[in-house]
Amino acid sequence: xxxxxxxxxxxxxxxxxxxxxxxxxxxxVGNPKCGDIMRMYIKVDGxxxxxxxxxxxxxxxxxxxxxMATELIxxxxxxxxxxxxxxxxxxxxxxxxxxxxHCSVLAEQAIKSAVADYYRKKGVDPTPFVGEIPECESCACxxx
Numbered sequence: 764x765x766x767x768x769x770x771x772x773x774x775x776x777x778x779x780x781x782x783x784x785x786x787x788x789x790x791x792v793g794n795p796k797c798g799d800i801m802r803m804y805i806k807v808d809g810x811x812x813x814x815x816x817x818x819x820x821x822x823x824x825x826x827x828x829x830x831m832a833t834e835l836i837x838x839x840x841x842x843x844x845x846x847x848x849x850x851x852x853x854x855x856x857x858x859x860x861x862x863x864x865h866c867s868v869l870a871e872q873a874i875k876s877a878v879a880d881y882y883r884k885k886g887v888d889p890t891p892f893v894g895e896i897p898e899c900e901s902c903a904c905x906x907x
Contacts (some may be wrong), residue, residue, distance in 0.1 A: 766823070767857035773827035778834050781816040788884065790876025792869050794897070799825040799866060803833070803873035807881055810840050817873070824863035831855050833868035842880075844874055845893060872896050 766774075770882035787807040798895050806814035809831045815837050819829040828865030834842035849867035853859050859867060882889035 764860045764862070765861070766827075769831075769856045770827045770859065771822065773830040775857065776821040777826050777830040779816050779830065779837065780819065781817070783814055784838050786877075788877040788879070788881030790873050790878070790880055792872040792876050793821070798822065799869055801829050801869050801873040803829070803877040805836075805874075805877045805881060807841065810838055810842070812836050812841060812844055815877075821874065822863070822866070824866040825869065827851050827856060828859070828866045828870040829873070832874060836874060841892075845878060845899055847871060847874060848907055 776835075781804075783804040783806050784800040785806070786804040788805045789802065791800065791802045791809035800819070801821070802818045804816045805812050811820040815833045817833055819826050832847065835852065835855060835863055847870040849864070852870050853864065856867075875896050879893045879896065882892060
């Protein structure tokens, strides 16, 4: 299983690691059975994600996809962040091995979960904006 230089860089030098104490939204996704759990924190000013941090418990690909996802949404409008797909995260990392694709799915779901929490805190139903966030059933649990 070969990883790209970008995956290795984001694993060895992850960007935006940590927590935001007064986060506008916090999302957590993952599956303890497969070992990947992502927590994403967003700070929203107006409709811009002004800051984003993550904490990920998982393999190198999970850390790399979390790191890249935060880079791709920081400074973006909420509506644009919600358009980020796992495919875009994988492309930005120059690909992932097939057994690690679920890591990019978790990164996409973590963002949506954090935005959903942001809307709930504002008293707004997040479903029309975020959609349903499925449970992590597609994890390649045996792949770790």
